[in-house]
Amino acid sequence: MSENIQIQSQAPLRELPEPTLRRLPWYLAYVGLLKERGVDYVSSTQISKEINVDASMIAKDLSFLNIKGKTRIGYEVAVLEHELQDFLGFKRGHNAVMIGVGSLGASLIQDSGLVNYGLRIVAGFDINPDVVDTDICGVPIYDMNRFAQLIPSLKADIGIIAVPIHVAQEVCDIMVDAGIKALWNFTPFRITAPEDIVITNTSIYAHLAVMYNRLGLKNSLES
Numbered sequence: 001m002s003e004n005i006q007i008q009s010q011a012p013l014r015e016l017p018e019p020t021l022r023r024l025p026w027y028l029a030y031v032g033l034l035k036e037r038g039v040d041y042v043s044s045t046q047i048s049k050e051i052n053v054d055a056s057m058i059a060k061d062l063s064f065l066n067i068k069g070k071t072r073i074g075y076e077v078a079v080l081e082h083e084l085q086d087f088l089g090f091k092r093g094h095n096a097v098m099i100g101v102g103s104l105g106a107s108l109i110q111d112s113g114l115v116n117y118g119l120r121i122v123a124g125f126d127i128n129p130d131v132v133d134t135d136i137c138g139v140p141i142y143d144m145n146r147f148a149q150l151i152p153s154l155k156a157d158i159g160i161i162a163v164p165i166h167v168a169q170e171v172c173d174i175m176v177d178a179g180i181k182a183l184w185n186f187t188p189f190r191i192t193a194p195e196d197i198v199i200t201n202t203s204i205y206a207h208l209a210v211m212y213n214r215l216g217l218k219n220s221l222e223s
């Protein structure tokens with residue numbers, strides 16, 4: 001997925017370069033594989049060969065973590081996995097609410113994988129009477145007009161936006177007014193919010209243009 005993170009506030013944690021934050025989950029995924037295979041130690045050179053990122057860059061990225069590699073042996077796999085999960089916040093558990101429970105919102109609620117990344121969707125909100133007062137995998141779906149009333153008891157500080165583009169800003173404003181601190185925006189609309197709100201834009205479609213362009217170039221070179 002293409003991501004565009006506007007960390008507009010100085011986070012209480014140390015603010016890391018965005019490219020580093022994008023690469024750390026790659027290392028985590030690879031280290032998880034190594035752990036499954038029973039590997040005890042891994043060096044940045046080994047990680048580099050597998051995931052095609054320069055070894056010195058990996059060492060630099062990992063220097064942000066509270067972990068030291070051993071000369072010639074590398075990092076202890078179990079410790080590295082734990083430190084990465086901890087550092088990335090995947091172990092902490094964040095409550096989120098889904099706004100718009102249509103095709104995309106419902107699938108994200110059903111995605112059991114998000115919990116592994118520390119995201120618990122505790123409720124959905126929609127205006128469609130067909131989905132309001134139902135549940136998806138045990139996650140209750142409420143009427144959007146109850147948002148401000150329910151949000152304190154849900155203890156969610158993240159709002160996921162999966163509504164039609166023309167209401168994206170409107171739901172963004174409602175969430176900010178209700179105290180939501182971070183917005184994960186799946187709509188193609190560039191929402192705006194006060195400076196202390198963290199906005200992350202994600203699109204699975206954004207890479208398609210690049211892929212089509214490269215594919216077209218490749219085909220034209222081959223023909």
Ligand SMILES: NC(=O)c1ccc[n+]([C@@H]2O[C@H](COP(=O)([O-])OP(=O)(O)OC[C@H]3O[C@@H](n4cnc5c(N)ncnc54)[C@H](O)[C@@H]3O)[C@@H](O)[C@H]2O)c1
Pocket residue numbers: 099100101102103104105125126127128131144161162163164165167171185186187188202203204205
């Ligand atoms: N980022 C991505 O990769 C990606 C992928 C798919 C869809 N999208 C975007 O996500 C959004 C949703 O797509 P979809 O296919 O799920 O659409 P959808 O029509 O299936 O679902 C939209 C839902 O939003 C609800 N809704 C409408 N107005 C609302 C409001 N004011 N408050 C609360 N809920 C409201 C609708 O009732 C509906 O259930 C669109 O903006 C689409 O462009 C993004």
